[in-house]
Amino acid sequence: MRAKKTNTEIRKEQILLAALKIIGLQGVNALSIVGVAEKVGIVPSALYRHFSSKEEILDGIxxxxxxxxxxxxxxxxxxxxxxxxxxxxxxxxxxxxxxxxxxxxxxxxxxxxxxxxxxxxxxxxxxxxxxxxxxxxxxxxxxxxxxxxxxxxxxxxxxxxxxxxxxxxxxxxxxxxxxxxxxxxxxxxxxxxxxxxxxx
Amino acid sequence: MRAKKTNTEIRKEQILLAALKIIGLQGVNALSIVGVAEKVGIVPSALYRHFSSKEEILDGIxxxxxxxxxxxxxxxxxxxxxxxxxxxxxxxxxxxxxxxxxxxxxxxxxxxxxxxxxxxxxxxxxxxxxxxxxxxxxxxxxxxxxxxxxxxxxxxxxxxxxxxxxxxxxxxxxxxxxxxxxxxxxxxxxxxxxxxxxxx
DNA sequence: TATAATAGTGAATAGCGATTCACTATTCTA
DNA sequence: TAGAATAGTGAATCGCTATTCACTATTATA
The missing domain is CATH 1.10.357.10 (Tetracycline Repressor, domain 2)
Structure with a gap:
């Protein structure tokens, strides 16, 4: 099922929080785009609408x-x-x-x-x-x-x-x-x- | 050129020391079989004569x-x-x-x-x-x-x-x-x- | 309400890194 | 010194992960 279309500002926050949770549980190296996307409830490629790269997510964190x-x-x-x-x-x-x-x-x-x-x-x-x-x-x-x-x-x-x-x-x-x-x-x-x- | 055939005990030491150097310079995540093999002067697959896996190297370290x-x-x-x-x-x-x-x-x-x-x-x-x-x-x-x-x-x-x-x-x-x-x-x-x- | 902008999808790509394997060269040992 | 161990080689595989892209659905706005 398709995820609700959601404002970038909100999604950015969700993404950073999801990433934070993963890191807290499994460390920085375990952070993957797939994992974050899953937690947020969107598909990996959708993540690139909000962050241009994994690096940018790390910076945000x-x-x-x-x-x-x-x-x-x-x-x-x-x-x-x-x-x-x-x-x-x-x-x-x-x-x-x-x-x-x-x-x-x-x-x-x-x-x-x-x-x-x-x-x-x-x-x-x-x-x-x-x-x-x-x-x-x-x-x-x-x-x-x-x-x-x-x-x-x-x-x-x-x-x-x-x-x-x-x-x-x-x-x-x-x-x-x-x-x-x-x-x-x-x-x-x-x-x-x-x-x-x-x-x- | 082919590396000199060397006793496992010695190679194990060389491998661990090489791994240690890499970690010291670039961190644990940067540790790769290719990198270690290069530093030791053998081919990646040769490394498996001495350690059965990367995990075993980490344990050794x-x-x-x-x-x-x-x-x-x-x-x-x-x-x-x-x-x-x-x-x-x-x-x-x-x-x-x-x-x-x-x-x-x-x-x-x-x-x-x-x-x-x-x-x-x-x-x-x-x-x-x-x-x-x-x-x-x-x-x-x-x-x-x-x-x-x-x-x-x-x-x-x-x-x-x-x-x-x-x-x-x-x-x-x-x-x-x-x-x-x-x-x-x-x-x-x-x-x-x-x-x-x-x-x- | 038409349409432009925005966000989501799934498939494809590309590269990296660990590991396996059949084969070869070298060393040890009987 | 012959043959068995032992160590090294290069090619191939496999899985994982980031990233791209053409397309579609949804929302916002004029």
């Missing part, structure tokens, strides 16, 4: 990811009002993101992603850099506030912050249901605080 | 990686005699490993790896688990020694330790020559120590 990640950072700024609270908020949100879909880490870690066009590599660079520099900015503010030690290196500390999330992502992938994100967060956060906070 | 990683841990036990020194040694060795070849992280993070056979998934689980439990063991010893705080959770701390290395691996891949592993180590290690060491 990266844009989605950028939004999700940076939105968390903005939210932290709005909802929390000191450096440590903001960082904790971001950490919790990111771990939650992991639970919701494994797609994000699979994408950022996939060789398929940064071995494609060089345009895609720079897109990934940009996402990582803006994320890390947002973290650095929060850290610097904390240093000025006096809540964060003056002798840390913000850039490296931002990477350590990532270090609470990335390994969790890997373990979620590998140990599947046995790895407990909540207790990971509960154990790891105080240790991180200890290494950067000023002692009262 | 995992075994290599297990050795490399666990050797570092053993060396640490031999050469250093307290928990913190051992951990620092392992960290430095692993960062050095990253410089030598980007293959290891690309393998452990590749969806291609753990979306293959379930046998391979359990192999990866085993490597990760034995690595993490070796770290935990060192941490526990440190707690008994009195050099490491009694209120940390060894298992989570082991994951945080990984958190110094994994993000570095990603940044090496993404930012290529601009990311400085040495200064990363220099900045990150004292912060880690601060979060786990007993203050004198």
């Amino acid at each position: 990266l844009d989605l990811m950028r939004e999700k990640v940076l939105k968390n950072v903005q939210q932290a700024r709005l909802k929390k009002h000191n450096a440590l609270a903001r960082l904790e908020f971001i950490m919790m949100r990111h771990l939650a993101l992991l639970k919701e879909s494994r797609a994000l880490p699979l994408i950022l870690l996939s060789d398929a992603m940064y071995l494609g066009t060089s345009a895609r590599l720079s897109k990934i660079q940009e996402i990582l850099e803006s994320y890390l520099s947002a973290l650095s900015a929060i850290l610097k503010e904390g240093m000025e506030e006096g809540s964060i030690r003056a002798d840390i290196v913000p850039e490296s500390t931002a990477i350590m912050f990532l270090g609470m999330i990335l390994p969790a992502a890997v373990l979620v992938n590998v140990q599947a249901p046995f790895f407990n994100l909540e207790s990971h967060a509960a154990n790891v956060w105080p240790a991180f605080v200890r290494s950067i906070a000023v002692i009262n | 995992l075994d290599l990686m297990r050795e490399k990683v666990l050797k570092n841990v053993q060396q640490a036990r031999l050469k250093k005699h307290n928990a913190l020194a051992r951990l620092e040694f392992i960290m430095m060795r692993h960062l050095a490993l990253l410089k030598e070849s980007r293959a290891l992280p690309l393998i452990l993070l590749s969806d291609a790896m753990y979306l293959g056979t379930s046998a391979r998934l359990s192999k990866i689980q085993e490597i990760l688990e034995s690595y993490l439990s070796a770290l935990s063991a060192i941490l526990k010893e440190g707690m008994e020694e009195g050099s490491i705080r009694a209120d940390i959770v060894p298992e989570s701390t082991a994951i945080m330790f990984l958190g110094m290395i994994l993000p570095a691996a990603v940044l090496v891949n993404v930012q290529a020559p601009f990311f400085n592993l040495e200064s990363h180590a220099a900045n990150v290690w004292p912060a880690f120590v601060r979060s786990i060491a007993v203050i004198n």
Whole structure:
């Protein structure tokens, strides 16, 4: 049966979401045009009405990811009002993101992603850099506030912050249901605080 | 011209090393039988005299990686005699490993790896688990020694330790020559120590 | 409502990559 | 040194996947 004719804007969204689901379940390499089309409910060739190539779909997914990640950072700024609270908020949100879909880490870690066009590599660079520099900015503010030690290196500390999330992502992938994100967060956060906070 | 007839044991090694180089340069997905055969200097079909399938090559590579990683841990036990020194040694060795070849992280993070056979998934689980439990063991010893705080959770701390290395691996891949592993180590290690060491 | 624009279809193509196989050359060993 | 193993070769196959295209159905618009 023929699929209902649907506006490109909507189909584009559907396609990206379908692709995201597939990636979350089976990784970037398992992403195929046929698979995506099936999930959307159209025929593979119809997909080319909305995206001119598979590459373009991957680019679109990266844009989605950028939004999700940076939105968390903005939210932290709005909802929390000191450096440590903001960082904790971001950490919790990111771990939650992991639970919701494994797609994000699979994408950022996939060789398929940064071995494609060089345009895609720079897109990934940009996402990582803006994320890390947002973290650095929060850290610097904390240093000025006096809540964060003056002798840390913000850039490296931002990477350590990532270090609470990335390994969790890997373990979620590998140990599947046995790895407990909540207790990971509960154990790891105080240790991180200890290494950067000023002692009262 | 015909390749010299060479003993299987030697060829197996050559094949695994060639595969490793390709992975380090271009990722797991770029690994092809043709590519490996070319690098070894034989014809693709000849490869099947030594490995019955591509899967078997991937398995072989995992075994290599297990050795490399666990050797570092053993060396640490031999050469250093307290928990913190051992951990620092392992960290430095692993960062050095990253410089030598980007293959290891690309393998452990590749969806291609753990979306293959379930046998391979359990192999990866085993490597990760034995690595993490070796770290935990060192941490526990440190707690008994009195050099490491009694209120940390060894298992989570082991994951945080990984958190110094994994993000570095990603940044090496993404930012290529601009990311400085040495200064990363220099900045990150004292912060880690601060979060786990007993203050004198 | 006529018609232009838009979206969907199915068949065909093209290329790549893993694997098989019959055959040949080389090495080992009895 | 003869013959059995062993390793290498090139051609062929097979399946998978992205992409194209001519055609059709549907929607929007003038």
